[in-house]
Amino acid sequence: EDQVTQSPEALRLQEGESSSLNCSYTVSGLRGLFWYRQDPGKGPEFLFTLYSAGEEKEKERLKATLTKKESFLHITAPKPEDSATYLCAVQAYSGGGADGLTFGKGTHLIIQP
Amino acid sequence: GAVVSQHPSRVICKSGTSVKIECRSLDFQATTMFWYRQFPKQSLMLMATSNEGSKATYEQGVEKDKFLINHASLTLSTLTVTSAHPEDSSFYICSARVPGRENTEAFFGQGTRLTVV
Numbered sequence: 001e002d003q004v005t006q007s008p009e010a011l012r013l014q015e016g017e018s019s020s021l022n023c024s025y026t027v028s029g030l031r032g033l034f035w036y037r038q039d040p041g042k043g044p045e046f047l048f049t050l051y052s053a054g055e056e057k058e059k060e061r062l063k064a065t066l067t068k069k070e071s072f073l074h075i076t077a078p079k080p081e082d083s084a085t086y087l088c089a090v091q092a093y094s095g096g097g098a099d100g101l102t103f104g105k106g107t108h109l110i111i112q113p
Numbered sequence: 114g115a116v117v118s119q120h121p122s123r124v125i126c127k128s129g130t131s132v133k134i135e136c137r138s139l140d141f142q143a144t145t146m147f148w149y150r151q152f153p154k155q156s157l158m159l160m161a162t163s164n165e166g167s168k169a170t171y172e173q174g175v176e177k178d179k180f181l182i183n184h185a186s187l188t189l190s191t192l193t194v195t196s197a198h199p200e201d202s203s204f205y206i207c208s209a210r211v212p213g214r215e216n217t218e219a220f221f222g223q224g225t226r227l228t229v230v
Contacts, residue, residue, distance in 0.1 A: 004156075034218060043119070043206050043221035044157070087157070100147045100159035100172075101208075101219060 002027045002092050006104035013078055013111050021073040021107045023088030033071050034101065035064050036087040044087055047073075078111045085109070115141050117209050119222025126197055126229055134192045134225045136207030142187035143209035147219065148180075151204040163190040163207075197229040 005024045013019055025033065032051050036044035048057045050066040057064050061082065063074045073086055085108045089101040116139040126132050136146055144165045149157040161182055162170040169182035179201075181193040194201055204226050208219040 032217070036221075041204075041224065041226065043117075043208075043224045046218040046220065049218050089157075100149075100162055101157075102159070103149075103156040105154070105156040 002090055002102040004088055004090055004102055004104035006086075006088050006107050008107060009105065010108040011110070013075075013109070015079060015111055015113050016077050018074070018076045018078070020075070021086055021109070023071040023073070023104055024069060025071070025088070025090050026069075027090050027092045027102075029093035031091040031093050031099070033066055034089045034091070035071070035073055036089065038085045038087055038106065040085075047086075075109070078109075080111045080113050083109055083111045115139075115209070115211050115220045117143075117207065117220045117222045119207055119225055121225060122223055123226045124228070126227070128198055128229055129196055131193055131195045132197055132227060134194075134205055134207075134227075136190045136192070136209070136222050138188045138209050141209075141211050143190075144187060144212055146184060146190040146207055146209045148182065148190075148192050149206045149208065151206060151224075157206060160192075165190075194227065197227070199229045202227055202229045 003026045007022045032049050035047040038044045048064040053068045055066050061076050065072045085106040087106045089103045118137045120135045146163040148160045151157045160175045163182045163184040165184045171177045184190040206224040208221045210219050
């Protein structure tokens with residue numbers, strides 16, 4: 001059974017204070033690892049897809065990295081508007097076509113001015 | 114990115130009634146859509162995979178007779194919660210991928226907050 005564990009559950013930072021969010025996963029065969037941002041009462045908004053260990057992707061103040069067991073979402077000099085819940089999800093190979101995602105519970109990030 | 118629209122965003126219904134939620138892909142045709150449920154402070158849980166022109170595939174533990182899924186066209190999937198009870202109150206979200214890109218990002222609708230009273 002595919003599993004995704006995110007830590008910490010909640011993180012409160014001061015504006016400008018950099019940090020990292022962790023996503024540990026176990027999956028039979030990783031097809032892709034996805035990071036999403038979710039604001040309260042909204043659907044997830046896509047951030048990154050990572051496919052293989054060693055891969056890195058960046059977008060503004062965010063950088064995602066991937067190893068064979070975990071992924072990190074690094075946030076550099078965050079701003080209050082970066083406050084949200086960050087979700088990690090994996091897609092496994094099932095031998096079929098399109099597959100659903102297995103999500104972690106998310107990290108609730110609060111950036112204080 | 115591709116756009117997925119979900120309607121309604123909020124619905125309140127009486128216990129015992131049925132509620133229909135729509136999920137539309139606005140700028141692409143989706144042969145497959147996914148339905149998730151999210152409880153407060155919990156992760157999104159995949160409920161079922163909606164396949165255009167065929168029966169939906171339900172995850173273990175999800176009652177197919179309670180959560181009816183219809184994917185009658187390439188741009189519309191509907192989830193009907195039948196005989197709703199308070200424990201069905203949750204946040205329901207749909208998603209879809211652009212065909213031919215099945216290992217890329219899924220795009221999500223805005224979600225539907227269902228409250229059963």
